[in-house]
Amino acid sequence: MKAWIITIGNEILIGRIVNTNSAWLAKKLTTMGIEVRRMITIPDEEDEIIHTFREAVRHADLIISTGGLGPTFDDKTSEALAKALNRKWVINPDAYEEVKRKFEEANMELTEARLKMAKMPEGSVSLSNSAGTAPGILIETNRKLIVALPGVPREMKAIFEENLEKILAEKAPHKYYAEKSIGVVGIPESAFAPYIDELMKKYPKIYIKSHPRGHETKGPVLEIHITTYADTERDAIKLVEDAANEIIEKIDELGGEVTYQ
Amino acid sequence: MKAWIITIGNEILIGRIVNTNSAWLAKKLTTMGIEVRRMITIPDEEDEIIHTFREAVRHADLIISTGGLGPTFDDKTSEALAKALNRKWVINPDAYEEVKRKFEEANMELTEARLKMAKMPEGSVSLSNSAGTAPGILIETNRKLIVALPGVPREMKAIFEENLEKILAEKAPHKYYAEKSIGVVGIPESAFAPYIDELMKKYPKIYIKSHPRGHETKGPVLEIHITTYADTERDAIKLVEDAANEIIEKIDELGGEVTYQ
Numbered sequence: 001m002k003a004w005i006i007t008i009g010n011e012i013l014i015g016r017i018v019n020t021n022s023a024w025l026a027k028k029l030t031t032m033g034i035e036v037r038r039m040i041t042i043p044d045e046e047d048e049i050i051h052t053f054r055e056a057v058r059h060a061d062l063i064i065s066t067g068g069l070g071p072t073f074d075d076k077t078s079e080a081l082a083k084a085l086n087r088k089w090v091i092n093p094d095a096y097e098e099v100k101r102k103f104e105e106a107n108m109e110l111t112e113a114r115l116k117m118a119k120m121p122e123g124s125v126s127l128s129n130s131a132g133t134a135p136g137i138l139i140e141t142n143r144k145l146i147v148a149l150p151g152v153p154r155e156m157k158a159i160f161e162e163n164l165e166k167i168l169a170e171k172a173p174h175k176y177y178a179e180k181s182i183g184v185v186g187i188p189e190s191a192f193a194p195y196i197d198e199l200m201k202k203y204p205k206i207y208i209k210s211h212p213r214g215h216e217t218k219g220p221v222l223e224i225h226i227t228t229y230a231d232t233e234r235d236a237i238k239l240v241e242d243a244a245n246e247i248i249e250k251i252d253e254l255g256g257e258v259t260y261q
Numbered sequence: 262m263k264a265w266i267i268t269i270g271n272e273i274l275i276g277r278i279v280n281t282n283s284a285w286l287a288k289k290l291t292t293m294g295i296e297v298r299r300m301i302t303i304p305d306e307e308d309e310i311i312h313t314f315r316e317a318v319r320h321a322d323l324i325i326s327t328g329g330l331g332p333t334f335d336d337k338t339s340e341a342l343a344k345a346l347n348r349k350w351v352i353n354p355d356a357y358e359e360v361k362r363k364f365e366e367a368n369m370e371l372t373e374a375r376l377k378m379a380k381m382p383e384g385s386v387s388l389s390n391s392a393g394t395a396p397g398i399l400i401e402t403n404r405k406l407i408v409a410l411p412g413v414p415r416e417m418k419a420i421f422e423e424n425l426e427k428i429l430a431e432k433a434p435h436k437y438y439a440e441k442s443i444g445v446v447g448i449p450e451s452a453f454a455p456y457i458d459e460l461m462k463k464y465p466k467i468y469i470k471s472h473p474r475g476h477e478t479k480g481p482v483l484e485i486h487i488t489t490y491a492d493t494e495r496d497a498i499k500l501v502e503d504a505a506n507e508i509i510e511k512i513d514e515l516g517g518e519v520t521y522q
Contacts, residue, residue, distance in 0.1 A: 011472065012284070012287070012300070013287055013297045014288070015283075015285065015287030015289070015290075015297070016440075018281055019279070019280055019283070019300075022276075022280070023273070023280065024276065025276070026275060027275070027276025028276070030274075030275040037274070037303075037304065038274075038301065038309075039280075039300075039301070040299065040300070040301050040302075041300040041301075042298075042299055043298065048298075070450060070454075071451035072453075072457060072470070073454065074470060106449075106478035108449065108451075108478060111455075113451045113454040132473070133477040133478060188367075189331055189333060190331075190332035190378075191369075193333040194374055196334060207271070209271060209305075209333070209335060212331065215393060216363070216393055216394040217363050217366065217367035217369060217394060218367065225277070
């Protein structure tokens, strides 16, 4: 199951805000056995949103967007998604009840800008938002799952954990993810590189990546990160541990020091 | 001048690392008058890298990638970029001198894995890396500028500030960027939305975006962010200040409170 994560918002593209939403979602999906293949950030422009959703639907099984669901003129995700899928953009009865109730409780009028948060592509499932106003959108089409969540991290996380996670868990492959990090000082990345290559041939299901954290020639510090997917949690952990043990032996052999594991 | 930022690295796609490189680069480019139109994160896979560079060249004037320049098997950016541009992948003399010197100084052999950091698409300019080993890559082709930087933030920033910024500044449009944020409590985003719409029609060069920081109906807190580009710094600041003053008047009128500006 391949996923794309789409971030909609100029504030990311001008560098005002670091995209923590994508990282949070990626971690969630990865541990569920869903492979995130691409993250894209685009501006609050209808054409860009339509184009990107269409491209995503061609390549991914699961598409999750964040941002652009609020009441302002530049919240364009919902309407653009309807256009991308050639669906009508209509009042969703569940979303309408939720939005209406929230504004009634606050003694606020249901203006046109507010009503917009209840409009969704025809056939959407409304995902209730316990942390804010705009509900999320869930669409299933041709075995693809398309989800639009708000950009406010607290609201995005609330909808994901309360309403989306269980739906995804049912559809996700029953794969278990395991990972392990090993800290090393004293071995330059370029000295360890050929060995990683060799080890990945020996363990084809394992992915090993080294991250330089120091200075290659003047004080090498590495983080070696091992990841795998397997059919059972036990298998995943065992695979990672086996590879980790070989790596630790090699670190010893090369005269490096393991600082954590 | 339109830019795309490409991030290459599985560690971002599995949610282990938040993509701060893209935000840092986006802020730099934005203040130079360069518009970042898209950020993309892709895995360490040759096909993905080739495809993404080719797509970027079709849409952007400036493409900056980070990641994948190191000595390990999964550092594939340089070779993939050569393939994307149909250029040979060759030893760059300047990069070779730099890499060779660094390993010599450390009394380390120039192995194949290390030599890889001196290979670049034919015709590249090598951008010296004072903070690490792998130089950056700069290619000018058909009035497009393509830059590949290392993924380690310290190295990426050093190359950008020491060697790339002045090159970009010469090519960037002579536009000045200005921005201002206003904090507001007591006005829901949905109540302010129609006014932002109105104001953006009055000031077509200004972009105004509201970011909800509280709870729409239960305790609204907003950040209103105003941005513009103009031909002089003075004009840019004046435009933003004029719009800010009108916004502050409106906040008063709607019974909100300005918490900062």
